[in-house]
Amino acid sequence: MTTSKQQDSITGSFNLGFTSIPAENDESFQYEDVIEEDNSLTEEEEDLEATLLAIKQRSDGIQPAASKTRNTITRPGVCPPPESVEDYLRNFLLKMGMTKTLDCFQTEWNEMLQKGLLNTELVGAVADVYTQNHRLDSELANVHRERDEYMSIASSTAETLTSLQKARDFHRTQHKRVLQEKNRLIEDMRKLKIQCGRYEPAVRQITERYQSIFRQKMLVSLERDKALAQVHRLQATLHNMDLSERRQSLNQDTREARCKTKTPSKKTAEFSGSVKHVARDSKFPVGRRGNNLPPSMKERPMDSHVPNKAKADGFQLRSTIKAHSQPISCLARHPSKCVVASSSDDRLWKLWGLPRGDLVASGEGHTEWLSGVSFHPDETKLGTTGGDASVRIWDLSKGQLVLSLQGHSGVTWCCSFHSCGDFVASCSIDCTIKVWDLQSERCRSTLRDHRGSVNSVEFLGSGSNTLLSSSADKTLRLWDARTSLCSQTIRGHSSPLNAATVSSSSSTSYSTIASCDSSGIVMLWDTRNLAAPSVVVETGPRPSNQVAFDPWGKMLAVAGEDGSARVIDLSTNQVAAVLRHDDAVQSVTFDHTGAYLLSGALDGQIYVWS
Structure with missing residues (x-):
């Protein structure tokens, strides 16, 4: 009798098909006492293949190689070995979930093996067409699953491609606009360079003219200052000479006046007129401290006009x-x-x-x-x-x-x-x-x-x-x-x-x-x-x-x-x-x-x- 773990392993190892089992009357069967044997499995026999191999060796002495041959997973392109009828029945019952029927089948099968009533050579094998159909069904299911995965991947890839195309179109449009602006700026710069080239001779000429005029102005200003200084010195010299002549004339006239009458002479009168002559230069007033306000404000009362802090x-x-x-x-x-x-x-x-x-x-x-x-x-x-x-x-x-x-x-x-x-x-x-x-x-x-x-x-x-x-x-x-x-x-x-x-x-x-x-x-x-x-x-x-x-x-x-x-x-x-x-x-x-x-x-x- 197999465990649930062994049943799952059998489900993955054998190909299942459909068949009909005739019903038998349990009352006509003669039961015999079964000698209890130590059927416990070691940890190494927990594997499905090892379990099946142990059962076969105990029942009819079948070689482990044959069991492995029947339970080998078929590969694409390799013809699988024919499946025995008992294995086919077990797989079918497991696939349909008929565990009670499977238990009865296993019990009766093992009893017949123990009594030697079962000839394994007469059991035979399941036709290859059932195995092929099962394999094809499995491959078809795998193909459908892979197709769904590929369709999902293709759908997401198509969405990504659409978004990338939109982004590409947008960036292409922006690139065209930037190129147009760049070309326009290049054209404007070319025009500006042409205009600057036209203005450069005029600017150079104006700069040279300005520099020459500025130098001339500075030279004229220096010469004017020198000339004014010379004029001032000459005026001071003439003024000093005029003063000395006037002093000499005054002394001479004074001496003559002392010798002559008190009536002033014509020469003395002329000198008096020259002394009273007012020079053209203005004179600075005598510095004084006092009211600094303009004359129009001196008589104005101050208190009525003084702004306070609030103002x-x-x-x-x-x-x-x-x-x-x-x-x-x-x-x-x-x-x-x-x-x-x-x-x-x-x-x-x-x-x-x-x-x-x-x-x-x-x-x-x-x-x-x-x-x-x-x-x-x-x-x-x-x-x-x-x-x-x-x-x-x-x-x-x-x-x-x-x-x-x-x-x-x-x-x-x-x-x-x-x-x-x-x-x-x-x-x-x-x-x-x-x-x-x-x-x-x-x-x-x-x-x-x-x-x-x-x-x-x-x-x-x-x-x-x-x-x-x-x-x-x-x-x-x-x-x-x-x-x-x-x-x-x-x-x-x-x-x-x-x-x-x-x-x-x-x-x-x-x-x-x-x-x-x-x-x-x-x-x-x-x-x-x-x-x-x-x-x-x-x-x-x-x-x-x-x-x-x-x-x-x-x-x-x-x-x-x-x-x-x-x-x-x-x-x-x-x-x-x-x-x-x-x-x-x-x-x-x-x-x-x-x-x-x-x-x-x-x-x-x-x-x-x-």
């Missing part, structure tokens, strides 16, 4: 003036009217009425961009500086050029008028400051101690002959305009200075200097002690371009490169307001009453804050 905090944009088509370089307030002057890179200066922004006057004459603008103390003239290295004086009533002062060898940045109106000081990128006499229309002195571009210059108050200058050499300097000597050098900034100004308020007995540099540092200096700054305010890291006091010295406005104008409350020395712009702020100023703050930006607009 410093509350600046709001009132209006904007589209003043120029190019960036604004400088703003200057009118001494006594609600008018502001502006200069720009478009080579124009303009006057605007506040607060509506009405155009009052304009002028054009500079050959390069304008860098600075300043009002004359008599309020009828205007001074401008620019990239053409000149200082020009304009008549505001007519909008015409009155005087052009040439002498700097580089760009002039700004100018400042003396309170007497006879002198104007200008600073330049050539590291010099020149003081011009408007009566004699010549340069009276040149101040040369700075080691970098002089970016601002300003006279200190009404009646003062002292000049304040700031330079890219990181220093401030105070100059005596009469002697052309530097009276004091102020150090404290660690970056190049962009601008400096002095307060015009008379509320205190001393003045305050404000300076700003390219690192955004603003410093306030007490003129009584210039060894160190009294206040340091950081507005950086972007540069601060300009500083301006309000008329009463209570607030300080700072123009920033970061697109903002800051208002510093000088009572607390803190930034009270930050006024945002769309672009960098180049210049700031208050109107003459302090009611409006004006800022000029790179976008060509004047912002009016109140």
Whole structure:
């Protein structure tokens, strides 16, 4: 009797077929006592083939080779041996799950073998056609299974192929578009190269012409300076000779007068007339300390106009003036009217009425961009500086050029008028400051101690002959305009200075200097002690371009490169307001009453804050 494990092994080892077994009556069978034998199998006999071999050896002594031959798995292309009928029946019963019938068959078969009633030679074998059919059925099932697997693989492969074709078409389209853009760019580059090739001779010619003109200009400027120096020396020599002749003539006339009557002679009268002759050069006024306010503001009560902290905090944009088509370089307030002057890179200066922004006057004459603008103390003239290295004086009533002062060898940045109106000081990128006499229309002195571009210059108050200058050499300097000597050098900034100004308020007995540099540092200096700054305010890291006091010295406005104008409350020395712009702020100023703050930006607009 086989176990379930042996049955499974038999199912996989034998070919099964269908047959009919006639029913027998168990009552007519004569049972005999069966001697119990030790039929236990060892572990080696657990295998199906070993089990069958042991059964055959015990029953009829069949050789193990024959059992192995019957149970050998057939290979394709090899004719299998014929299968015995008993094996066929066992396989059939196992295949149909008829285990009870199989047990009865095994029992009866073994009894007949034990009694010797069974002749194995008469049993025979199953025809080969059944074995072939079974083998063909197995092969057909394998073929169907493989076909299904191949169809599944083919389906997934077809989907992958479709997606790859779509990706290929997409990338092919993108590749064609990129090729078209590449060809278009190549064509544009070819056209640009052709155009550049056409422009290169003209650019080369213009460059050579510019260099030659610049060299000629420098040579002419050097020769002019030499000639002017010679003229000045000759004039000084003639003046000294004239003085000596006059002294000799005076001594001679005095001696003759002593000898003669008291009636003056004709020669004496002529000499007296020559002594009274007024020289063409202007004279500097005697320096004095006192009220620094403009004359139009001295009688105005100050308390009603002084802005308080709340007003410093509350600046709001009132209006904007589209003043120029190019960036604004400088703003200057009118001494006594609600008018502001502006200069720009478009080579124009303009006057605007506040607060509506009405155009009052304009002028054009500079050959390069304008860098600075300043009002004359008599309020009828205007001074401008620019990239053409000149200082020009304009008549505001007519909008015409009155005087052009040439002498700097580089760009002039700004100018400042003396309170007497006879002198104007200008600073330049050539590291010099020149003081011009408007009566004699010549340069009276040149101040040369700075080691970098002089970016601002300003006279200190009404009646003062002292000049304040700031330079890219990181220093401030105070100059005596009469002697052309530097009276004091102020150090404290660690970056190049962009601008400096002095307060015009008379509320205190001393003045305050404000300076700003390219690192955004603003410093306030007490003129009584210039060894160190009294206040340091950081507005950086972007540069601060300009500083301006309000008329009463209570607030300080700072123009920033970061697109903002800051208002510093000088009572607390803190930034009270930050006024945002769309672009960098180049210049700031208050109107003459302090009611409006004006800022000029790179976008060509004047912002009016109140």
